[in-house]
Amino acid sequence: MTDRRPRRARTVRAKVVAVALATTALGLLGAGLTTYAIQRQDVDDRIEGELTRAAQQFRRIAQANADLPVDGILRAAMQQTLPDPTAGSIALVDGTPAWYAPTTVTVRLEDDPQLVALLRQVPAGDQARLRTVTTDLAQYRVVTVPLVVDDPGQPAGVFAAATVRDLEITRLNETWLTYTYVAAGALAATGVLAWLLLGRVLRPLRALRDSAARVDEGTLDERVPVTTDDDVGEVGHTVNAMLDRLQASMSAQRRLLDDVGHELRTPLTVIGGHLELMDVDDPADVRATRELALDEVDRMRLLVDDLLVLAVADREGFVRPVPTHVGVLTDEVLDKATGLGPRTWRVDKRADAELLVDPRRLTQAWLQLANNAVKFSADGTTITLGSAVADGTLRLWVRDEGVGIAPERQARIFERFERTPQSAGTEGAGLGLAIVAAIASAHGGDVGVSSEPGIGSTFVVTVPAVPVASGGPSDDEQVDDEHVDDARVDDARVDDEQVDDEVAVDGVAGDDRVDDEAAGDERAGRRRRDGGAT
Numbered sequence: 001m002t003d004r005r006p007r008r009a010r011t012v013r014a015k016v017v018a019v020a021l022a023t024t025a026l027g028l029l030g031a032g033l034t035t036y037a038i039q040r041q042d043v044d045d046r047i048e049g050e051l052t053r054a055a056q057q058f059r060r061i062a063q064a065n066a067d068l069p070v071d072g073i074l075r076a077a078m079q080q081t082l083p084d085p086t087a088g089s090i091a092l093v094d095g096t097p098a099w100y101a102p103t104t105v106t107v108r109l110e111d112d113p114q115l116v117a118l119l120r121q122v123p124a125g126d127q128a129r130l131r132t133v134t135t136d137l138a139q140y141r142v143v144t145v146p147l148v149v150d151d152p153g154q155p156a157g158v159f160a161a162a163t164v165r166d167l168e169i170t171r172l173n174e175t176w177l178t179y180t181y182v183a184a185g186a187l188a189a190t191g192v193l194a195w196l197l198l199g200r201v202l203r204p205l206r207a208l209r210d211s212a213a214r215v216d217e218g219t220l221d222e223r224v225p226v227t228t229d230d231d232v233g234e235v236g237h238t239v240n241a242m243l244d245r246l247q248a249s250m251s252a253q254r255r256l257l258d259d260v261g262h263e264l265r266t267p268l269t270v271i272g273g274h275l276e277l278m279d280v281d282d283p284a285d286v287r288a289t290r291e292l293a294l295d296e297v298d299r300m301r302l303l304v305d306d307l308l309v310l311a312v313a314d315r316e317g318f319v320r321p322v323p324t325h326v327g328v329l330t331d332e333v334l335d336k337a338t339g340l341g342p343r344t345w346r347v348d349k350r351a352d353a354e355l356l357v358d359p360r361r362l363t364q365a366w367l368q369l370a371n372n373a374v375k376f377s378a379d380g381t382t383i384t385l386g387s388a389v390a391d392g393t394l395r396l397w398v399r400d401e402g403v404g405i406a407p408e409r410q411a412r413i414f415e416r417f418e419r420t421p422q423s424a425g426t427e428g429a430g431l432g433l434a435i436v437a438a439i440a441s442a443h444g445g446d447v448g449v450s451s452e453p454g455i456g457s458t459f460v461v462t463v464p465a466v467p468v469a470s471g472g473p474s475d476d477e478q479v480d481d482e483h484v485d486d487a488r489v490d491d492a493r494v495d496d497e498q499v500d501d502e503v504a505v506d507g508v509a510g511d512d513r514v515d516d517e518a519a520g521d522e523r524a525g526r527r528r529r530d531g532g533a534t
Contacts, residue, residue: 377402
């Protein structure tokens with residue numbers, strides 16, 4: 001017995017959403033970190049560019065005011081230089097701050113003693129330099145430009161411009177924090193949308209799971225609702241097809257068991273009862289009981305054969321279509337049917353077409369209908385066979401002049417073990433027409449009847465007319481044609497024996513008579529193509 005364990009909480013839906021969110025989060029994180037690193041480098045490059053331009057501007061101002069003293073040059077530079085909002089400037093004379101940036105500049109370098117102390121240490125003859133300075137108040141990117149004049153009596157001057165790098169990085173961090181919030185919101189929205197969309201996509205799978213949980217031996221009629229045309233919907237169609245095959249197989253098994261139990265009980269009871277009552281000291285009673293037992297055994301064998309045919313009728317391979325000329329098949333069935341009883345046998349129409357059908361199964365069905373016609377008609381009456389192709393349909397029929405069938409019973413005569421009142425006193429278990437219906441259904445067709453009591457009946461087997469592909473036959477096709485011809489020769493013998501076995505239930509006696517007449521009429525059948533045979 002299958003161990004039904006509790007269902008795990010982690011569903012496919014949750015796993016897929018988790019993987020999607022993890023992948024999206026990694027993508028957003030990677031993109032964010034890469035962008036942050038690039039922008040941070042851009043900030044440093046921009047700061048260095050601004051400081052470099054400030055140094056170049058100072059040199060131009062110094063050259064333009066070369067006639068002024070050091071103090072005047074520095075004063076002019078401070079007046080004409082306007083730093084960025086995150087930058088400031090200062091001028092030192094002999095290491096002492098002398099000039100400051102305008103009051104509109106928010107970054108006051110003179111307010112950082114550590115920075116001023118470092119600027120005092122810049123040598124007078126040094127070159128312009130860019131450096132990073134970290135103090136207790138901030139981290140700066142500083143450019144220092146010493147002012148060199150030709151007069152050795154002039155004091156030493158230094159121009160310094162600095163950008164507070166911490167302020168730039170803080171702005172970048174604020175932008176990164178905003179990106180983090182937006183990415184988190186996008187990730188949450190992605191998770192919600194993915195959860196909803198996956199719920200819709202996986203709904204057929206949940207229905208499949210629920211349906212599979214409800215399916216057991218007693219509820220095989222449960223089917224999976226298919227609402228999509230994608231791969232998930234295809235899974236639903238496949239499962240439904242599997243359930244159809246499973247239900248058909250189990251139904252066939254149940255019917256077989258029910259039929260065997262129902263129909264074999266009577267002959268077994270008859271045999272058991274006669275064996276119990278048999279007088280073992282009476283040779284005549286022993287012989288009579290033996291004959292009765294053998295007769296019942298033969299009847300059981302025929303019944304089992306019919307039930308086996310019905311049991312496999314729904315399976316693939318029950319019919320094996322091969323190229324078959326319907327007109328020739330019609331004549332062959334007529335030749336075989338003449339041995340079923342003393343009737344006037346005729347063919348009123350032959351289909352001149354080569355179709356893909358199973359000639360063995362169609363012969364079996366056709367002879368079964370012919371045997372029923374013999375069973376319910378009087379000697380000397382006419383039984384007519386025919387075949388025709390029209391509108392993509394092959395029709396095979398048998399028409400008799402028998403007792404007919406009441407209208408209220410015509411819809412049930414193709415059911416198993418269904419027997420009409422006219423069947424009273426005749427042999428058979430009521431499986432012949434059920435076999436005909438199964439053969440027609442296996443070909444993708446059906447069987448019908450039109451009948452009037454006292455006038456006769458016409459049974460028509462209707463199957464799709466599948467034409468043989470046009471073109472000259474290949475070597476394989478010629479081999480197949482030879483195989484079909486050989487099979488038909490074999491089937492002629494097998495079907496004659498099968499007719500004796502299967503339709504003897506319906507009152508045909510004498511295997512040798514059927515075989516001899518069918519073989520004897522093989523040549524005469526070629527001369528009956530335009531008339532009847534008695």
